[in-house]
Amino acid sequence: MAKKKTTKKCDPSPAKLTPDPAADQLAKLAWAIAHPARVQIVQLLLRRDACVCGEIVSSLPLAQSTVSQHLKILKESGLIQGEVDGPKVCYCINEAQLTKLKTLVGKL
Numbered sequence: 001m002a003k004k005k006t007t008k009k010c011d012p013s014p015a016k017l018t019p020d021p022a023a024d025q026l027a028k029l030a031w032a033i034a035h036p037a038r039v040q041i042v043q044l045l046l047r048r049d050a051c052v053c054g055e056i057v058s059s060l061p062l063a064q065s066t067v068s069q070h071l072k073i074l075k076e077s078g079l080i081q082g083e084v085d086g087p088k089v090c091y092c093i094n095e096a097q098l099t100k101l102k103t104l105v106g107k108l
Contacts, residue, residue, distance in 0.1 A: 026104040029097065032077030037062060038070050042093065045080060050092040052085070 033039050037060060044059055045051055057067045071091060074080045078097040082089045 022104060022107070025100065026108075029077055029079065029101040029104065032074055032079050033101075035070065035073075037066070038074055041067075041070055041074060042079065042098075045091060045093045050090045052088045052090050054088065056091065 033042060040060060041056060044056060053064075053068065053071065056071070057064045060067055062070075071080065071082070075082055075091075078094055079101070080091050081094050082091045084090075
């Protein structure tokens with residue numbers, strides 16, 4: 001005897017969503033890692049305590065200007081931090097923001 005297939009019907013009048021700061025945070029952080037190059041940068045920084053921009057550039061098949069743009073996006077999201085070290089900028093992971101991203105994704 002075959003099982004009857006049931007489909008879940010959508011509610012024609014769903015409840016209105018209210019502004020959700022957590023959703024805004026998740027969207028901002030998710031967008032920051034929504035490019036493979038930015039994911040690779042985060043992975044690279046997780047393997048190291050810190051990394052100067054030149055080391056990141058040499059690890060990726062991208063132009064320095066492209067890497068700098070990706071670093072800017074990651075920094076604006078708060079996932080990474082950059083500290084000026086003479087003529088260089090040294091980047092590292094912001095563990096608190098990474099934890100927040102993991103928590104927010106876990107709540108989906």
